[in-house]
Amino acid sequence: MNCWKIKKLQTQNFRNLKNSIFDFSPSINCIFGQNGNGKTNLLEAIFFLTNKKSFRKNTDYAQMINIEGENPELILQAVFDTNEELLPYSLRMTENLEERFLNNKIEKSKTPSTSIFINPFDSYQFHTSSTFRRQWLDSHISIMDKEYKQVLGKFQKSMRFRNSLLSIGGRTVSAQLSAIDLQVSEYSAFLTRRRFEFLASLNQFITPTFKAIFAEEHALELTLDSLFIHWDEKRIYDFYRHQENSDIKSQVTQVGIHRDDFIFSFDGLNAFEFCSLGQQKMAFLSLIFAYIELFRYKFTSYPIVLIDDVSGELDSLRWKNLIQYLETKDFQVLITTANENFGKELEKIPASRKFYIEHGSLKNHG
Numbered sequence: 001m002n003c004w005k006i007k008k009l010q011t012q013n014f015r016n017l018k019n020s021i022f023d024f025s026p027s028i029n030c031i032f033g034q035n036g037n038g039k040t041n042l043l044e045a046i047f048f049l050t051n052k053k054s055f056r057k058n059t060d061y062a063q064m065i066n067i068e069g070e071n072p073e074l075i076l077q078a079v080f081d082t083n084e085e086l087l088p089y090s091l092r093m094t095e096n097l098e099e100r101f102l103n104n105k106i107e108k109s110k111t112p113s114t115s116i117f118i119n120p121f122d123s124y125q126f127h128t129s130s131t132f133r134r135q136w137l138d139s140h141i142s143i144m145d146k147e148y149k150q151v152l153g154k155f156q157k158s159m160r161f162r163n164s165l166l167s168i169g170g171r172t173v174s175a176q177l178s179a180i181d182l183q184v185s186e187y188s189a190f191l192t193r194r195r196f197e198f199l200a201s202l203n204q205f206i207t208p209t210f211k212a213i214f215a216e217e218h219a220l221e222l223t224l225d226s227l228f229i230h231w232d233e234k235r236i237y238d239f240y241r242h243q244e245n246s247d248i249k250s251q252v253t254q255v256g257i258h259r260d261d262f263i264f265s266f267d268g269l270n271a272f273e274f275c276s277l278g279q280q281k282m283a284f285l286s287l288i289f290a291y292i293e294l295f296r297y298k299f300t301s302y303p304i305v306l307i308d309d310v311s312g313e314l315d316s317l318r319w320k321n322l323i324q325y326l327e328t329k330d331f332q333v334l335i336t337t338a339n340e341n342f343g344k345e346l347e348k349i350p351a352s353r354k355f356y357i358e359h360g361s362l363k364n365h366g
């Protein structure tokens, strides 16, 4: 996986962003601007360029094209720094076509980098919604493990088919159910094993990362809550066969990895039940930065880190801790804030580049 830093970006017709050229620092980039001026849109443009999808749900061309513009073509033009040379990478998109070019040649699969997006709402959702936790884990494991992504896609397809059979019901579906259960159990065993292994690796980084950022000793752990841990596919298959009548009655697959959960503990207690909102956010940030460390361990390079106004609920000391942590790291960061108080801390970082966005345009930078 290539993980190069983004050096320049120019957008055309991407949401409210005007055609300004952003010249980024390889370390910390602070994006300032009042509400509704284009800070998150800038992060989204970089995320879309590098991850081929938006971090906003159900977002595609129709949402991203400038609604006021006359030209229906969305263009993102970037230059990436490979450490050895500068390489152009661009994207052209219309309603029916998306083309990407690396070094002026069509590039269909790879992107020059991957970016990780951190936003203020994710911490709350991560602690309160098991669906969100599962989706977060699935998408972040998929970034690191292409086989996991593939098998997850197959599992979801099989599970949709299983549930459609269950909704038809009756004795006639039994033979088809036993056939689909062979697939479901094979994929379930694989995915549970990979989730378990991923968490074992990630957990090595979470507690030390919390300490590195916030200078406090707390034991943090993310664990998998699943019936299938250490089960082989034969045992899972037998389980589903045994469940058949009950599943037919309820017309849905009641137990399985599509409903498994992840428990985040803080000093041995459930973080959602026992931690303050600020501590939950600190724990969540440590989880993400632990993930970024694991990413580097695996790929020997960092992703681009996009941090969207995470200052809410962090007091000024914790915010300062976070900024100091970012200063010690080698990854490229883009961090936004509309909060002037927190902005002051960012303004003080000597090596950072500052950007001020107003009505979608770059005002000036320093």
Ligand SMILES: Nc1ncnc2c1ncn2[C@@H]1O[C@H](COP(=O)(O)OP(=O)(O)OP(=O)(O)O)[C@@H](O)[C@H]1O
Residues within 6 Å of the ligand: 014, 015, 016, 033, 034, 035, 036, 037, 038, 039, 040, 041, 042, 062, 063, 064, 065, 066, 067, 068, 309, 337, 338
């Ligand atoms: N497709 C689009 N075309 C034009 N403008 C859009 C489009 N999509 C969103 N916008 C506008 O872009 C503006 C900037 O949005 P953005 O989320 O980037 O603001 P922000 O600077 O991050 O603000 P905040 O500090 O409130 O998070 C909003 O006013 C939004 O209505």
Ligand SMILES: [Mg+2]
Residues within 6 Å of the ligand: 039, 040, 041, 308, 309
């Ligand atoms: Mg925003």
